[in-house]
Amino acid sequence: MSSAQPKFKTRERKEIYNFIDDHGGATYEDLFGSGILTETDRYHQIVAVMKRDGMIEEEDGVLRTAVDAGVEEKHDVDGMTVTVRRARQEDISGVIGVMRQVTSEKRYVVAESVEQQLSGDSTLMDTDLENQHFFVATVDDEVIGWCGLDIPEMDKLSHTAELTLGVLEEYRGKGIGDHLLERGLEWAEEKGLHKVYNSIPSVNESAIEFLEGHGWETEAVRNDHYRIDGEFVDEVMMERTFE
Numbered sequence: 001m002s003s004a005q006p007k008f009k010t011r012e013r014k015e016i017y018n019f020i021d022d023h024g025g026a027t028y029e030d031l032f033g034s035g036i037l038t039e040t041d042r043y044h045q046i047v048a049v050m051k052r053d054g055m056i057e058e059e060d061g062v063l064r065t066a067v068d069a070g071v072e073e074k075h076d077v078d079g080m081t082v083t084v085r086r087a088r089q090e091d092i093s094g095v096i097g098v099m100r101q102v103t104s105e106k107r108y109v110v111a112e113s114v115e116q117q118l119s120g121d122s123t124l125m126d127t128d129l130e131n132q133h134f135f136v137a138t139v140d141d142e143v144i145g146w147c148g149l150d151i152p153e154m155d156k157l158s159h160t161a162e163l164t165l166g167v168l169e170e171y172r173g174k175g176i177g178d179h180l181l182e183r184g185l186e187w188a189e190e191k192g193l194h195k196v197y198n199s200i201p202s203v204n205e206s207a208i209e210f211l212e213g214h215g216w217e218t219e220a221v222r223n224d225h226y227r228i229d230g231e232f233v234d235e236v237m238m239e240r241t242f243e
Helices: 011-023 028-032 040-052 089-103 109-120 176-190 205-212
Strands: 056-059 062-065 073-077 080-086 132-139 142-150 160-167 195-201 217-228 231-241
Touching: 011 028, 011 040, 011 056, 011 062, 028 040, 040 056, 073 176, 080 176, 089 109, 089 132, 089 142, 089 160, 109 160, 109 195, 132 176, 142 176, 160 176, 176 195, 195 205, 195 217, 205 231
Parallel strands: 160 195
Antiparallel strands: 056 062, 073 080, 080 132, 132 142, 142 160, 195 231, 217 231
């Protein structure tokens, strides 16, 4: 068994995880033949949720336990404990709440579209969307920040991911965004991605400086791409590449 395990909400999820972990990997046929579940639809639904929550991964038809499935990073920040981990379905309302505060500042247009997508489908984190991954920062189980990575479904862009990140205003300036970004970039590099990118209105100088401080570079600027509060604003397209 792996040294770290995620928290399981149901017995079926734990049994499926343990079966895959014990065997060093398993196909769908192996799992269904294990007798853990007998209803095909129910079985595929649970496996989809576990993949969505980052507990297991699939490659070439083989399911394996995720490298960081059970990892919860603990950070001491100003006397409080901040936990950074993979997002779970029950975090969705908290993630949306943080996104709404961040996007209300009208300086993060990409995050607005992500927030609208999540708000429009409350089961988004509970479906088999393998190309979209979220990490959260929590204090006393309350979501205070997120980092999301969205890999395009198009094969020609599957080596890239669009990264979004935000932290509640009252928790900024404490290094929490640094921890979230590091966790997201580690995941992207482990997945073998070549590039992560983000597009930011030029008026969001603090976000641009934050990414630059973490080795991001500006790859292009689109003049007057946004209209914010009646004013045209440039879009700064930033990237971070891996060797």
